[in-house]
Amino acid sequence: MSLRSPVGKALGQGSAKDGVSHWWLQRVTAVALVPLTLWFVFALLGRPSFEHQPVLSWIGEGWTPVGLVLLVLVLCYHSALGVQTVLEDYVHAKPVKIAALLASTFLHALLAVAGTYAVLKIAFQGL
């Protein structure tokens, strides 16, 4: 039996105010990814050629770079949240867990920046 009060137990366990934000952002990005990924898949299927030049002009034309940057960023955010959940659930050794969470966060940031940079570089080269 513990003599600690309910308040004493709750204090120091973290804020209760933004607990829903991870869950909510997972859903927001999921909803966004339905049209984004479908657009991307059908756009790829519609490509007549995967030679370098035709791919470059497709990436740079009209609204395509906007869609691609959105796709990369939302995918990275959704993936980061999902991988974080899996690591938190299945990796129990604290040092390993923290190292894995850091690695995942950094890798997803790298992917987001690299993907955005690549699309914008191609798009601006075509101007």
Next chain:
Amino acid sequence: MRARPLSPHLGIYRFMYTMALSIAHRITGIVLSAGLILLVWWLMAAATGPAAYEGAMRVLSHGFVKLLLAGWVFAFAYHLCNGIRHLSWDAGIGLEKHEARRSAWVTVACALVIGGALVFTAFFAKVFA
């Protein structure tokens, strides 16, 4: 403090196939995250130059990698369909036990049909043909 239960504490539940769909959602999610690395790598190769792009396309058109890509397409189809199932649950729709079991079958059927159609179009009808 008493040891608290840690996931995955699966031993306490009788197996039901809806559980397989749940864990498959996580597995396909991780598979798709790995695919994200490939997507960004492909975009970077295209942005870097012709030599880098040729190298990337050589890897991507290798038989074994094409098999992986086909797997990723099925993972995408499944994660998409089951993701929509999850979103409908979040909206409060289909939470009854019999509904969740029925939607499990619908999800797997849709994923197989969509995945199969995409793989067929990509590999046999168009892109790499």
